[in-house]
Amino acid sequence: NELRMAATTSLFAQLFTVDILYYRYIALNYQSALDSITQSKMALDNYRKHLSTIRFKH
Numbered sequence: 001n002e003l004r005m006a007a008t009t010s011l012f013a014q015l016f017t018v019d020i021l022y023y024r025y026i027a028l029n030y031q032s033a034l035d036s037i038t039q040s041k042m043a044l045d046n047y048r049k050h051l052s053t054i055r056f057k058h
Contacts, residue, residue, distance in 0.1 A: 026033045
């Protein structure tokens with residue numbers, strides 16, 4: 001049980017570190033990141049719209 005708890009703590013620390021790095025990058029490159037996120041959202045919206053027009057055969 002202690003090993004599992006240590007693994008969970010380690011995973012949490014790794015995810016927290018990635019979050020910190022991500023937020024720091026976004027803070028330093030806000031406009032560029034916002035543009036990229038907006039483009040990604042538009043691409044996903046277009047993809048979903050395209051998928052809704054496809055009729056799948058069973």
